[in-house]
Amino acid sequence: MDVRIGVTQAPREINIELADDADRDDLKKRIEAALAGASDVLAIIDKRGNESFVPAAKIAYVELGSPEGSRSIGFGG
Numbered sequence: 001m002d003v004r005i006g007v008t009q010a011p012r013e014i015n016i017e018l019a020d021d022a023d024r025d026d027l028k029k030r031i032e033a034a035l036a037g038a039s040d041v042l043a044i045i046d047k048r049g050n051e052s053f054v055p056a057a058k059i060a061y062v063e064l065g066s067p068e069g070s071r072s073i074g075f076g077g
Contacts, residue, residue, distance in 0.1 A: 002065035003027070003044060007058050014054065019047040024064065031062050 001022055005014040018027075027044070034042040034056035042054045042062075 002063075004063040004065070005042075005054055006060035006062075007054065008060045009058075014052065016044050016046050016052055018044070022047075028064070031064075034059060035062075 001018045001020075001024065003016045003018060005016070007014060030039070030044075031042060033039045034054075037056065040056055042056055042059060044052050044054075046052065
């Protein structure tokens with residue numbers, strides 16, 4: 001699953017690729033807590049084990065992509 005985080009006053013977004021077995025519901029709860037102000041920092045661990053920390057006050061938006069296996073390539077249905 002891919003996560004894109006837009007940060008205020010930054011020209012580029014943060015792209016994080018999560019492991020295939022990442023818990024989407026848990027991640028959504030942590031993102032919602034950060035955006036609601038219940039948490040000061042959003043911490044995400046990517047598929048290589050690297051940790052990324054984003055101050056909640058600087059988050060402009062978060063996009064959760066679909067799991068890697070569900071992407072289609074090419075034309076048609």
